[in-house]
Amino acid sequence: MRIEHGLIALSCALLVACGGGDDDNPSAPATPPGAGTGDTGGTTTPPPTGGTGGTTTPPPTTQLPVDPAPTGGTYQCRNATLLAVRIDNLEVPAGFQCALRGTQLIGTAKVNQGALLDAQDVRMNGNIQAQGAAHVTLVGSSWIGGSVQIEQGQSASLTGARIDGDIQLTDNRGALSVERNQVGQNVQIKQNLGGVSVNGNRVDGNLECQANQPAPTGGGNTAALKTDQCRAL
Numbered sequence: 001m002r003i004e005h006g007l008i009a010l011s012c013a014l015l016v017a018c019g020g021g022d023d024d025n026p027s028a029p030a031t032p033p034g035a036g037t038g039d040t041g042g043t044t045t046p047p048p049t050g051g052t053g054g055t056t057t058p059p060p061t062t063q064l065p066v067d068p069a070p071t072g073g074t075y076q077c078r079n080a081t082l083l084a085v086r087i088d089n090l091e092v093p094a095g096f097q098c099a100l101r102g103t104q105l106i107g108t109a110k111v112n113q114g115a116l117l118d119a120q121d122v123r124m125n126g127n128i129q130a131q132g133a134a135h136v137t138l139v140g141s142s143w144i145g146g147s148v149q150i151e152q153g154q155s156a157s158l159t160g161a162r163i164d165g166d167i168q169l170t171d172n173r174g175a176l177s178v179e180r181n182q183v184g185q186n187v188q189i190k191q192n193l194g195g196v197s198v199n200g201n202r203v204d205g206n207l208e209c210q211a212n213q214p215a216p217t218g219g220g221n222t223a224a225l226k227t228d229q230c231r232a233l
Contacts, residue, residue, distance in 0.1 A: 065080060077091065082100050083103065084103065084104070091109075098111075105126065113133070115134060116133065116135045117135075117136050127148070129149050131152060133150065135174070136157075139157065143164075147165030147185070148163055155174030160180045161181050180200045180201065199221070216230060
């Protein structure tokens with residue numbers, strides 16, 4: 001009997017200590033901490049940091065601020081728009097963007113690695129030289145006294161311009177478009193990998209296309225001589 005009374009007392013003490021007692025239902029389980037608060041007991045996932053792992057697309061050049069008073073010499077165009085001003089030379093440093101709207105250049109425009117040039121209605125005595133550029137646009141009633149040389153870059157669009165020298169597109173990886181231009185010397189399109197559209201150009205010299213994959217497409221071009229992949233264009 002003493003053993004039975006001792007066991008009963010011990011059981012009651014354990015129930016009180018665990019909070020499991022209920023005056024009406026002694027066998028009712030204790031309410032677990034946090035019940036009814038929305039806590040599921042799982043691990044909280046931290047908010048994303050904003051990285052998607054993809055390549056960030058640069059903002060369009062139409063959003064670039066206007067620089068009203070560029071300095072002389074070689075103007076370093078860093079995410080800016082130039083309007084109808086006159087400058088000596090222009091350089092777009094690596095990774096930057098530049099928009100030209102009716103701008104006049106006495107000399108040459110240089111576009112560096114990963115940079116972007118958007119030129120509309122420009123007049124340039126020298127060349128456009130792009131090495132490894134992300135993109136080059138030349139549109140409107142633009143006049144280039146020298147040549148347009150775009151090498152080892154991504155994409156380019158040359159439309160409706162007068163170019164007294166050559167157009168040279170070599171070893172580029174993006175889409176290229178050459179349409180309705182008047183070219184005083186040759187158009188040379190070689191070893192490009194992103195596809196080339198060649199339409200309605202008037203070329204005083206030769207239209208030369210070699211080792212492009214895929215082959216250039218288009219038509220309506222006139223030239224002194226059409227060779228290789230551009231023979232039928």
